Amino acid sequence: MLKFNFEEQLKNTIDDFAKSKGIEEEIKFVVEIPPKNINADLALNAAMIIAKKMRTNPRIIAQELIEIIKKDFSNIIKLAEIAGAGFINLHFTDEYLQGELNKILDKKENYAKQENIKQDKIMVEFVSANPTGPLHIGHGRGAAIGDSISRILKHLGYNVVKEYYLNDVGNQMNVLGESVKTRYRQLKGEDIPFLDDGYKGEYIKDIAQDLINEGKNFEDIDFKKESHTRILETIKKDLQQFRVDFDSWFSESKIAVDKDENGETEVDKVCKYLLDKGNAFEQDGVLWLKSTDYGDDKDRVLKRTDGRYTYLASDVAYHKNKYERNFAQVINLWGADHHGYVARIQAAIQMLGQKKDALKVILYQLVSLVRNGQPVAMSTRSGDFVTLKDVLDEVGTDACRFFFLLRASDSQLDFDLELAKKQTSENPVFYVQYVNARCQSILRDYKEDSSGANLSLLNTKEEKDLIKKLISLEDILLICAKTKSPHHLTTYLIETADVYHRFYEKCKVLQENKELEKARIQLLKAVSTIITLGLSLLGVSSPSKM
């Protein structure tokens, strides 16, 4: 724990200092891990901010601040120096680094858990693919991101619920049933045309064929129900293979079909509520949501002339339900093709009395499949998309998840199937997993007790760099939580692997000097802990042999 812990500790010191200079406002300084080309453990920008308010030279302020830091934090900071325009660069004492290393060794897989975190309930809603077909590769990216954010938040100590919203009512389910029914009849030899707007994928025929094989009477088959159930089973199986499990499956029928004692659904009620509050209005036989009041560029239809509700109406009721379940924060993962939807749902939750930031929508860009640098067709003529399962069967869950988590969600992702399968350093998954394999190959043959090793013997540059890298995991997780972006963790693991392999080249672990050997064994244990923990938060395994 480098940055955030230290920021906390410094806050009072800096505020007092600012007050002594006659500044009453809060100083919004940051402590950061400096760019790679800077030789320092942490950098502090407070002097520049204070100097700006005082209209004076930041380097003078920095010098005064340095004296105070040296005095107050001598146990943590061994060197503080001015750099650049007025940055204060800080270097940790060896004792501090060893202490943090010990924390990793003590806490093991519980390292970086936060003790004083707010116990707010957070919901992460993701995938939520319609049960009209198997998950495709795009759903996979959403699943990986949503699941990893949840794992990270959970690890830090938040109370997280992962939910899948199931759009299992509405016309699409009828179309699904009819599609299967038509295929069934065609397979039975009837010469009938397929539906114009039916689902054309091969999986529809597969379901029809299964139903035929089961030999039930045509009249007895509820095609809609059978199709829905079977597809949902497939989705659940795929998610299981992808190591994604949901805490909760929320069916749209709960809010759009189920009625209370007055014969009203949740959708009926929320629309009435919005109408009463003046957030909705009727015009030309249509019920409109006045979303322009909250920044949307058009008002949106809630209820059509034929009396049926739109998808939006369900979604508003669904979000109302989320907040009724006391989620302080709601995170939704949507494919970027739904971006037009953000403004209206943001508008809706504000009408329901929530603050705008009670809902965070993470949009992820679509995935392009590539094989050896050449684009792969994403859908076939028959209407099948490349399914998540196909990709999982080909490259494995580890590689698939890691690749999805490699990039920021708002950048388009090229997924190279051949690269993901490679077992060389070109493939970052193996590069990182190899670290643990190397550690374990030494550790499993080491029979002595290394606890109580003298960690101060770890004093080469490679060893110290490695320790610093390991103990910054906590900061990385906090950054991931703050930005809701797990890719920082992926990048961190690759960097950590890099630092480890460098250490490994330079510092032999097993050797004559038994005291140093012990200390390095302890370091290996810490590396193994951090890599395993980090990968597990991405949902990736870390085998001890590869």
Place this chain on the structure above:
RNA sequence: GCGUCCAUAGCUCAAUUGGAUAGAGCGUUUGACUACGAAUCAAAAGGCUAGAGGUUCAACUCCUCUUGGACGCGCCA
């Protein structure tokens, strides 16, 4: 036409959300296995951050315009 996101090394992408000399991996070139796993390491080359203005001590990051891409724009879900 309107809107959202994007444009960074040959390629794929980072840059801790306004901070220092813009970093990685791959690819390329050159080295390192009679030491714990060479699935590795060391070194080099590679950049006017698409272009033009602006805001400020400080801009890849914020604002305006231009160019080029992806995706939206239904009383579909």
